[in-house]
Amino acid sequence: MHDIRWIRDNPDAFDRGLARRGLEPLAGKLISLDETRRALITKLEQALARRNAASKEIGQAKAKKDETTAQKLMAEVAELKESMPAMEAEEKAASAALEKELAQIPNLPLDDVPDGKDEHDNVEYRTWGKKRNYAFAPKQHFDLGEALGQMDFELAAKLSGARFVVLQKGLARLERALGQLFLDTHTEEHGYTEVNPPILVRDDVMFGTAQLPKFAEDQFRTTNEFWLIPTAEVPLTNLVRESIVDEDKLPMRLTACTPCFRAEAGAAGKDTRGMIRQHQFTKVELVSIATPEQALAEHERMLESAEKVLQKLDLHYRVVTLCTGDMGFASRKTYDIEVWLPGQNMFREISSCSVCGDFQARRMNARYRGKDGKVKGYVHTLNGSGVAVGRALIAVMETYQQADGSIVVPDALASYMGGVKVIAK
Incomplete structure (x- = not known):
């Protein structure tokens, strides 16, 4: 606002x-x-x-x-x-x-955000790692998962329709392991506080983070007028709604691993196969509540925190700065992390890290007070994926696939996988 x-x-x-x-x-x-x-x-x-x-x-x-x-x-x-x-x-x-x-009016971009119309005008910020060479033609994750008998879209369609998946056995455990690795890394190494928030929220909470009113059609709503969260950004950011936070408690860093729900109303025909664009998915979210003076440095720190988990998995990725035409509604500046998918032979977004200024705080009436006890103004909010668990599963499957269709478990996940080193049929 x-x-x-x-x-x-x-x-x-x-x-x-x-x-x-x-x-x-x-x-x-x-x-x-x-x-x-x-x-x-x-x-x-x-x-x-x-x-x-x-x-x-x-x-x-x-x-x-x-x-x-x-x-x-x-x-x-x-x-x-x-x-x-x-x-x-x-x-x-x-x-x-x-x-x-x-x-209804989006946030204004920071001066250093590149101008542009769409994703083609985004600017590469940095890259990490390299593409791997394979002695065979790498497959996409859905071909691998279905051949393993552990990723079933037809069974999910019987239960819920299109854009859902049933994971079983090793792949189900691998997805859970990824979420645990991300949470442990962010809480133990990056100073984030783990939160287990509600995933059903009220209208004013969705309004606070700017999902409403403009993007109502992209959301799922229950019959008793709750909203299913599209991201844990919604409840985590709103933890400070209608409150005045002491300045010495800022920056406040929060993380959660939750199911997320999106109607994907504008995604007809896009990524209809596989797990790239689902109605339900798991994501580890990072949220920071900061003072105006802390916000830009916190943005870079959040980006590095999200990158760290991909580096632990030895996944090749790049960071791009989104142009003005590709930014989210509430953002003043956004970095996207795009992970390399060998099966698709392209980079795909796995995290977005945004600084929102006081845009959300005004909608939530979230302010902070100085050491003198006086209210200094609105907090600044930031959010980022740390990272999308389903897309990380896709990246691990495609990156660590072998010629026989089995998946090698990355070393960083060994302690979470109960001794399983290879996921095979």
Whole structure:
């Protein structure tokens, strides 16, 4: 959510930021809505002040036994009381109209974010590792998994429909092992606090992290009006909603491994085979709550934390800085980590790490106070995948496949796999 006061003071800068996102100028429209709202507030305040003053004047007139003046004042007070509910309703409607407009506007990109229209304009930031050479044509994960008899999409379709999978035996354990490795690394080495949050949340929680109202169609909703979380970013970030956090507790670093649910409404025809784009998947999430001064350094630290788990698995990847046309709605700057998939012969996203400024904090009303006890402003929020467990499973399967279709278990997972070194049919 944007600060309308900042927009009033910086209309040109606001519109320039929107233009970098490919959007039309909106400052004028928003300022006009705000002027209407403020005028109605002033009108209501003046009416209230006049009502209070007239009430006092009634007593003064009666003390002087000036019944004529008292009756006129009483009529004025009655008229004000009768008209004020309509004024209040008008002011609330104007405020709601402004809030609705502000809630639909994406965050503004930082100055160092590259301009561009889509993923083709993203800029490579760094790479790690190298492509492996195979003495055979590497297969895609779904071919490997189905041949092993441990990855079943048809069985999942009988249960739930398309974009679901049933994992069994070694692959089911391998996915669980990946989640445990990621959590252990982030909690023991990177200083994140593990959280086991609810995965059903209310409207205002989804609004706080900006999934609502704009992206409602991408979400799953229960019949009793809960939302299934699309990422643990939602409950983790909202842990500080409607609160004031002490500055000495920041940055607050949180992590969780949860099921995630996405309707994939805009993904018709994309990645219809395999586990790349599922309605239900597991992901380890990283969230930081920081001061404005800490946020940019925390962004780089979060990225490095996500990279570390891929390095432990010896997976080749690259980091790209997303351009203005490919950034998420709430982000001011995003790094994507793309892991190399030999079977697909391409990089695929496995993590996004974003710094959001105070955009989400304003929607959540999450602030912080200094050591002097005074509230200093809104916190800054960051989120990132640390990393997507299902996509990490895909990367491990395709990277560590052997000519006979078996999968070698990476050394980093040995302690989680109960002595299993190779997953074979």
